[in-house]
Amino acid sequence: MPLDAFTVHSHCADLGGVARTHELAAAGVDPYSLRLAVRDGVLVRLREGVYATAETSEAVRAAVRHGGVLGCLSRVAAAGLWILVEPAAVHVAMPRTGRRRGHDGCDCVVHWAPAVGRGGTASLVDALAQVLGCRGEEEFFVALESAMRKRLVRRGALARLRARIPAGRRWLVDFARWDADSGLESLLRLRLRPNGIALASQVEIPGVGRVDFVLGDRLILEVDGKPNHIGPSKRHKDLVRDVVAAAHGFDSLRFDYALVGHDWPIVEAAILAKVERGLHLDRRVAGRPR
Numbered sequence: 001m002p003l004d005a006f007t008v009h010s011h012c013a014d015l016g017g018v019a020r021t022h023e024l025a026a027a028g029v030d031p032y033s034l035r036l037a038v039r040d041g042v043l044v045r046l047r048e049g050v051y052a053t054a055e056t057s058e059a060v061r062a063a064v065r066h067g068g069v070l071g072c073l074s075r076v077a078a079a080g081l082w083i084l085v086e087p088a089a090v091h092v093a094m095p096r097t098g099r100r101r102g103h104d105g106c107d108c109v110v111h112w113a114p115a116v117g118r119g120g121t122a123s124l125v126d127a128l129a130q131v132l133g134c135r136g137e138e139e140f141f142v143a144l145e146s147a148m149r150k151r152l153v154r155r156g157a158l159a160r161l162r163a164r165i166p167a168g169r170r171w172l173v174d175f176a177r178w179d180a181d182s183g184l185e186s187l188l189r190l191r192l193r194p195n196g197i198a199l200a201s202q203v204e205i206p207g208v209g210r211v212d213f214v215l216g217d218r219l220i221l222e223v224d225g226k227p228n229h230i231g232p233s234k235r236h237k238d239l240v241r242d243v244v245a246a247a248h249g250f251d252s253l254r255f256d257y258a259l260v261g262h263d264w265p266i267v268e269a270a271i272l273a274k275v276e277r278g279l280h281l282d283r284r285v286a287g288r289p290r
């Protein structure tokens with residue numbers, strides 16, 4: 001009696017969604033049942049001897065067809081982590097013993113890895129280490145804090161990651177926090193680090209409401225450009241917030257995502273000009289009306 005398609009599918013799903021014929025055989029899936037499952041559309045054959053559940057993403061399919069697994073920024077994006085620049089191509093982690101296989105529409109970015117994970121995706125630790133080498137410190141740090149925030153990495157994984165990356169960049173792991181609220185916060189904290197400026201996010205200020213960031217004691221930094229910020233009354237509301245904040249002894253700077261992303265030097269200069277004048281520090285208790 002062949003296995004029904006549902007059973008074959010669940011065996012493949014248990015193996016991570018992508019499995020080799022011998023792994024499926026070890027789970028009790030005989031070749032005939034496998035063929036039926038492919039015919040019924042619950043499994044797809046990605047390449048010789050490798051099968052995937054029908055819901056496997058196009059990115060994972062491409063990585064496996066290429067001869068590897070989903071890695072680097074593509075793996076990070078698939079996990080729903082914060083990223084600064086979306087990957088335009090599929091990033092593939094290839095085992096050193098592997099060989100590239102031709103497939104339709106291949107523009108894959110390849111990372112050679114000592115070993116690759118099961119189920120068609122690299123481990124998150126491997127993927128994060130690949131991001132550091134591929135996209136640099138900022139993309140790595142933002143993804144790392146996102147993984148920590150979602151508790152997709154634990155202390156053991158962090159220690160493995162720290163050991164994996166070059167010694168000169170391990171401070172990035174030490175500097176990362178478990179409670180970042182957004183990728184923007186991670187990016188700002190990383191960029192402001194050389195200046196030694198403390199940054200708090202999502203701060204509730206009496207009379208003003210919740211602001212994006214407070215630098216030091218009393219310099220409010222608001223970053224516009226989020227979809228829910230757009231509206232005809234936005235300008236007036238912003239002015240009210242700034243005026244009320246000023247009345248409470250705060251100083252405000254307002255930027256948008258494009259400025260932070262593409263014109264950081266001018267944003268940094270504006271912040272530092274305030275900081276140099278001590279406008280981010282206050283001897284009075286911040287937030288108390290005069």
Ligand SMILES: [Zn+2]
Pocket residue numbers: 062065066103105106107108
């Ligand atoms: Zn490819």
Ligand SMILES: [Zn+2]
Pocket residue numbers: 071072073091109111130131134135
């Ligand atoms: Zn990459």
